[in-house]
Amino acid sequence: MPCSSPHQPVTTERVDALTDRLLSLLQWRSRIFHAGQYCGHWQASTAGHQMASFHWVLEGRCWLHRPGQPALQLQAGDGVCLLRDEPHHLSPWPDATSTDSGPLQPMLAAHCEVGEGEARCVLVCGFVHFDGPQTAVLTASLPPLLQLRGxxxxxxxxxxxxxxxxxRMPDPDSPGPLLQRLSDLLLMLALREPLRQALQPRTNGGGARGLLALAGEPLLAPLLQAILADPAADWSAERMAGELHLSRASFFRLFTQAIGQPPAQFLLALRMQLAAQRLREGLSIARTAEQVGYQSESAFARAFQRVNGAQPGQFRRLHISTH
Incomplete structure (x- = not known):
C-alpha cells in the first residue's frame, strides 16, 4: 500500500525501528584474540591483520594511541571498535612515546595474583570480519572508530x-563460547548508536551510500521500510515510484542521486543480503528464495552467487556449521 505522504515526519520510533532492521542485516564473524590482564610495562595491538578489531576494558584503565590522533583514555566499562585496520596500540601511559624500563610484560590470566598496589588492566581484544554486499556499504558509512562509554x-x-x-579462563588465548557471545553483544551496542546517528535525516547530504543513504533521505526512507516489510513483492520501478507518489522519471533521478546506483541493482543487493541472513538462520533454500521474491530456485541461486560469491547451499552449510 502506498504511503500516505511523501513527507512523513521522521520520528524517534521510525529511526529506532530502521536501526534495528539494519543492525539485523549486518553480518559478521568475530573472534576473541585474547582476554586477560596486563600489569606493569605492556602494549597491546590488533593492527596489521587486515581486519576490523575491538578492545573492551573490564578493569583498570589504559590509553589508545593512533598516529596523528590524541591519546584516548579508556576506563572500566569502556570499549572501542576500529572498523578499518589501522596502526594503533594500547598502553598504560597517556604518552605514546613513554619508554618505561624493562621488557614488555605478556598478558596473564585475569585470575592471576599481581603485586600489591600494582596497576592492572583487564582487556578482551579481538577481530571482526564483516560479510555481505550491504554490510560493506553500511560499515563504510560509519566512523572508523566506534566508542562505548561506561x-x-x-x-x-x-x-x-x-x-x-x-x-574463569585458565589461558588468555583460549576464550570460551559464552565469552565470545557476550563480546558480540557489546559489539552490537557499539554499532547501534553510530548507525542510529547515520540514519538521522540529512538536508545537504552526508556522504552515506546504499542503505544508509536510503534510510536517511526523508523522501526515500518510507520505501526502504516498505521493501523490508515485504521483500518478496514485485518491486518494479513503477511500484517504487508509486510508493513515494513520484513519477517514474523523478523517482529514478532522486534514487540514483541519493543512493549512487539504480533501483534494480540496489534491490538485488538488498534481497541477497536478506537471503544471506535467512540462510544463516537455517531457513531452507526454497523458503529463502520465496521470501525474497524468487519462484525459481535456480534463478535465485544464480543471483545469490553473483552477489555473495557462493551457492546458497554452500553458504548455508558453512554458516550453520560455524554457529
Whole structure:
C-alpha cells in the first residue's frame, strides 16, 4: 500500500525501528584474540591483520594511541571498535612515546595474583570480519572508530558477566563460547548508536551510500521500510515510484542521486543480503528464495552467487556449521 505522504515526519520510533532492521542485516564473524590482564610495562595491538578489531576494558584503565590522533583514555566499562585496520596500540601511559624500563610484560590470566598496589588492566581484544554486499556499504558509512562509554544500561549489565567469564579462563588465548557471545553483544551496542546517528535525516547530504543513504533521505526512507516489510513483492520501478507518489522519471533521478546506483541493482543487493541472513538462520533454500521474491530456485541461486560469491547451499552449510 502506498504511503500516505511523501513527507512523513521522521520520528524517534521510525529511526529506532530502521536501526534495528539494519543492525539485523549486518553480518559478521568475530573472534576473541585474547582476554586477560596486563600489569606493569605492556602494549597491546590488533593492527596489521587486515581486519576490523575491538578492545573492551573490564578493569583498570589504559590509553589508545593512533598516529596523528590524541591519546584516548579508556576506563572500566569502556570499549572501542576500529572498523578499518589501522596502526594503533594500547598502553598504560597517556604518552605514546613513554619508554618505561624493562621488557614488555605478556598478558596473564585475569585470575592471576599481581603485586600489591600494582596497576592492572583487564582487556578482551579481538577481530571482526564483516560479510555481505550491504554490510560493506553500511560499515563504510560509519566512523572508523566506534566508542562505548561506561554507564550505558546494556554495558552495565554485560560488564560483570564478561569480567566473570574472563576470570574463569585458565589461558588468555583460549576464550570460551559464552565469552565470545557476550563480546558480540557489546559489539552490537557499539554499532547501534553510530548507525542510529547515520540514519538521522540529512538536508545537504552526508556522504552515506546504499542503505544508509536510503534510510536517511526523508523522501526515500518510507520505501526502504516498505521493501523490508515485504521483500518478496514485485518491486518494479513503477511500484517504487508509486510508493513515494513520484513519477517514474523523478523517482529514478532522486534514487540514483541519493543512493549512487539504480533501483534494480540496489534491490538485488538488498534481497541477497536478506537471503544471506535467512540462510544463516537455517531457513531452507526454497523458503529463502520465496521470501525474497524468487519462484525459481535456480534463478535465485544464480543471483545469490553473483552477489555473495557462493551457492546458497554452500553458504548455508558453512554458516550453520560455524554457529
Amino acid at each position: 554507564g550505558n544500561d546494556g554495558q552495565s549489565a554485560l560488564l560483570p558477566l564478561l569480567l566473570a567469564e574472563t576470570r
